[in-house]
Amino acid sequence: MRMTTNRWLMGAATGAAALLAASAALAEDTIKIGALLIDAGPLAGLKESQTKAINLAIEQINAAGGAAGKKLEPVFITYAGTPDTAVDGATRAVQKDGALFLTGMDTSAVSPALSAKLGSLNALMVEVFAQADPLTGKGCNPNYFRANVNDSMLMNAVGDFLKDKPIKSWDIIAVDYSSGRDAAQKFQALVKSQGATVGKLLFAPSGTADFGAKISELGANPSEGLYVTIFGSDAINLAKQQAQFGLFAKYKMVIGNSFVIPQVLPAMGDAALDVYQTLGFVPGEPGAQADAFVKAYKERYNGEQPAYTSADQYAAIQLMAAAINKANSTDVAAVRAAMSGLTADTVLGPAEVRAADHQTARPIVMNQIVKGPDGRAAYEIKKVFTGSEVMAPVDPACKM
Numbered sequence: 001m002r003m004t005t006n007r008w009l010m011g012a013a014t015g016a017a018a019l020l021a022a023s024a025a026l027a028e029d030t031i032k033i034g035a036l037l038i039d040a041g042p043l044a045g046l047k048e049s050q051t052k053a054i055n056l057a058i059e060q061i062n063a064a065g066g067a068a069g070k071k072l073e074p075v076f077i078t079y080a081g082t083p084d085t086a087v088d089g090a091t092r093a094v095q096k097d098g099a100l101f102l103t104g105m106d107t108s109a110v111s112p113a114l115s116a117k118l119g120s121l122n123a124l125m126v127e128v129f130a131q132a133d134p135l136t137g138k139g140c141n142p143n144y145f146r147a148n149v150n151d152s153m154l155m156n157a158v159g160d161f162l163k164d165k166p167i168k169s170w171d172i173i174a175v176d177y178s179s180g181r182d183a184a185q186k187f188q189a190l191v192k193s194q195g196a197t198v199g200k201l202l203f204a205p206s207g208t209a210d211f212g213a214k215i216s217e218l219g220a221n222p223s224e225g226l227y228v229t230i231f232g233s234d235a236i237n238l239a240k241q242q243a244q245f246g247l248f249a250k251y252k253m254v255i256g257n258s259f260v261i262p263q264v265l266p267a268m269g270d271a272a273l274d275v276y277q278t279l280g281f282v283p284g285e286p287g288a289q290a291d292a293f294v295k296a297y298k299e300r301y302n303g304e305q306p307a308y309t310s311a312d313q314y315a316a317i318q319l320m321a322a323a324i325n326k327a328n329s330t331d332v333a334a335v336r337a338a339m340s341g342l343t344a345d346t347v348l349g350p351a352e353v354r355a356a357d358h359q360t361a362r363p364i365v366m367n368q369i370v371k372g373p374d375g376r377a378a379y380e381i382k383k384v385f386t387g388s389e390v391m392a393p394v395d396p397a398c399k400m
Helices: 002-028 044-063 083-096 111-121 151-162 178-193 212-219 232-245 265-272 288-300 308-327 332-339
Strands: 030-038 071-079 099-104 124-127 144-146 169-175 197-204 225-229 253-257 276-279 343-346 349-353 364-371 377-385
Touching (some): 044 071, 071 308, 083 099, 169 212, 178 197, 308 332
Parallel strands (some): 099 124
């Protein structure tokens, strides 16, 4: 009886060891990508489009052979959009699930905390959301890379667009946290450098439901132009409420910064007509990869058009795969070295990850909201700026 039991225990142990070995082998054949997705607050509505972009990118890259002979695998982590919940989610993705890369919905309010944590996690991050300049400036980090545009790139595009426009005075309304204040400050500096003045400068807390007081203040003796940095569901509230009072019609030009994005445009409808909006990508942007991406996204998701954030997210995963292939390794140091200075063709167009600060040079599009052929509000491309046209010089405060 004792021999039988021992044999059974030895067999069970052998089976367990074989199962663990098989699991380890399977894990070694996949490269985990931790995707942080906000599920609370004004940005929660963008989670679905980010998830779709991640899944599509990974499916297509895996179908083409993966990266360095391994399959990519997403690890989706939802969090409340705060720095502490972001760090907790990132830690879980890396230490529990074995993620090599982090990406997803990481705002300028949470990305500094994530960037600071990367070294101890021994993980790499490819940003697709946060635009604040310091992330690739004085707060730069060897393990942090940014695929999306930063505030200076957006301002350079806006500045080029405005240089021959006869708008000599501006009002500004922005969300009252770091990204909104930073964008407002940069826009002030931009228009003043072009000889214009700034009149009203208003800030609204994130989560504002009623913009009535702000609309009244702006509508009383408005300047010639209005610059808007309001996001997500707050942006929908502002657009719809201002339409009741004809606020935007009182200005010769309204320019949005992450204001009229594709995820909120259908809800805004005609309330967003004539607004100008810089975006990193819009369907119809020239390029074979851009066309193929839009076609694949629409086929995969029942005719839905991809948002610019979806294109940024897809391109970020393309850059990850390209760096892994270049390194032919999943060693963090090797992939980091391969990503630094990487050049690749992406759905956004030609992209180059600048070695000095890890900011990616890629195109930006200036659009105006018009009525499309179907009578619905749509983007009309006014100008496509190349990465080299809008890239700001490296901030000397960045010390890798």
